Amino acid sequence: MSNSTTDRAIVPQTVWAARGRHTGPAPEDVVSRTLRRHKESGDIDDFAEPPVTEESGRRVFEARWRADGTVIVRARLTLVPPQGRPQGHEWRLVAEAERPWDEAWPSPATLFWPEGGADAGDGSWDHHPTIAGLRFRQVNALPEDDKEMRRRLRDAARESWCLHVVVHEAMTPDEQGRLPLARLLPPGLRHRVIEHRAAPQQLRGVNWALKDLGVEVPRGGAVLLPPDPAPEDYDGREHSVRSVFLDGSQPSALLAALRHFVALPRPLPQHAEEALTDLRENWTLLTLQEQLERERRLVAMYAEALEAMTKSRDLYKQAAEQALEALAAYRDVPSPGVPQQRPGSRTPGALQQLTRTFERLKLTARNRQQEESAADASANGTPADPAREDDDGTGTGGDTDDRSS
Template sequence: MAKSSSPSTTVPDTVWLGHGRHLGPEPERDVRRNLLALQAAGVIDGFLDLDPVEAARSTDLFPRDESADAGPSARRIFEARRRVADGVTVRAQLTTYEPESRRVENEGVGWVLAAEAERAWEADWPSPATVFWPDSDQVAWDHERVAGVRLRGVNHLPKDDGQLRRLLRDCARKSWFIHVVVHEAMTPDARGQRPVTAFLPPSLRHRVVELRATPEQALIADFAMKRELGVGLPRGGAVVLSPTPQVVGYDAERFTVRDVFLDGTEPAELLRKIQEFAALPQPMPADAEAVLTRLRHGWHLLTPDEELVHARAMVTRYAKALEAMTASCDLYREAAESAHAALAEATGGGEAPRIPLPAAGEQGASPLKALTKTFSLFRGPNR
């Protein structure tokens, strides 16, 4: 797996990112239940449930980085390891957070998720979200950071023009997900109300948010999208939106579908456009960099081989530190002996004050400082 912590302009192709809000009463309980069930079924190799404060104090596999800390509002950190196709290992880390504002009713508990595989991510792999969250409509873990928007469902655009434009802006600027806007040419039946995202491959399904414009919203939605995002919405069609900053290689015409039949059948052209867009290098959200850093530098769920490597690395580190301390002490002794000889010559062979050897906690002190202090004993009006 990639271990570099340098800032990225795009999300690495080995990484899966997600964030959202859980509106239920006990989100951590839902996570634990799902992890225990998956471990019992042999779906995951193991998991950890960590207190953020204790996790920050513990010794990690990789060098510490301050940005790897979860922050004061973090509630719990969960880690899980699983293997996907061809035995590829995936490490996933979920952090839950306190609501940003208690004044907002039903704001829910925020969460962020980062997963990284040993090679480039494939859409057919299982969604990392279902490692921690049960893929059930009865558990409300899939609410977007953008208010009123949810994964795994159809989100109808607001009727009010101001609310509609604000929603489009928030989706473009605040979300980590891919957004698709579909216009209903006519009111669909129950089969047509099924989300288009349900037809997507498993790993892509929880990265796409579906927004719907009703038949009478054709003009207002098209006008609002052109004004806010510079993208039009064809009547009875769909368009894949680009986030801000814009995805390199994005062209509105390229990711626009003129006709989408909402009759319960698979919209092959739209699905192809979504997958094509998802394959483009996605810009790294500003607040996602720290989440990826925490996954790479704040990882605790080690395999026996990794624990052995870690232990050997610690032994090597301590040996080098001891060697440096010993060398520093030897240099100090050599400097002290030279100083004694110089003092004896300066005093005509008289008794010279001895230079004290450093205490155990001062072994790394500079010999020059000690010599300077000793020579100061001989300063005076006649010296």
């Protein structure tokens, strides 16, 4: 078994939580009828069915009442559609009060589910959520086979939503002794305890089955199964009862062990943290005063967000202005080792150099053209065209002087 509790939140003392399975059809109708009847009788102030996504297939019910007439209790029940075996709708019920839970307060389970009678529907709501055959409010006889008994107790220890109690019968009880002990417990514990009953001849087998869990049931006594993970500083001896009288009298020693166990800083069981978060953050059944307070909190939150956005915008604007100033200063400062030239000062020198280059190319092309013309004239026996003579004083200039003389 895992003894680590660091990865889970601790169960608050203001929270009452239970988990079970409804095996009949239309459990949502049973819950609606029960809540409506309790509202009409004044047991609860109000109830609601918040909308959920169709993909989840879940149904959610909320109820609010006042314990002792003054302490506000908010409760949320979630119906989970069937998934494999065992059959039926799993239900998860989490209730939170304004002060630590009092075991004398009414059980939240009886405000969502009927105690019995015609309103209970075709099926029953008090089945264990994962282990077939186990039920709240009843005596659950342990299997005759030792291996099957060991498997059942091991699986029960892993389910820490419930409080599992193993009771050994020192002798075969009478009709009164065969009644479940849960009926003698306070309302706050009654629907959270599952009673496993071992027959007189099963003492050796049940202790063999409990060996892996590190606990042992005394002859004619009882023991609480340690959850997985177990609470810190858990001592199984503190949750062992030497004698339990099955005569209808109050099981005071067992009740003391249950109270001690509930008071431990136990980790929230699987899915319980999610259910508690939904209760706190997605609660919809608000009074007018609660709605006003919620709107005020929203206005304050939006004001803080707007102020933060304004400060962020101002800081961004200031940073942008500083960056532009730094960029302008960087452009005005000359870079070391590179002569700074203005665009206008570079133009005359470059233009003169380009002009000289074009003149050289022009002279080269003209000389080449004259040479080609002279070669053609000598080959044909005709004098070269006077217009193509050079202008250096020879050619057409000389012939003109001789004719004029």
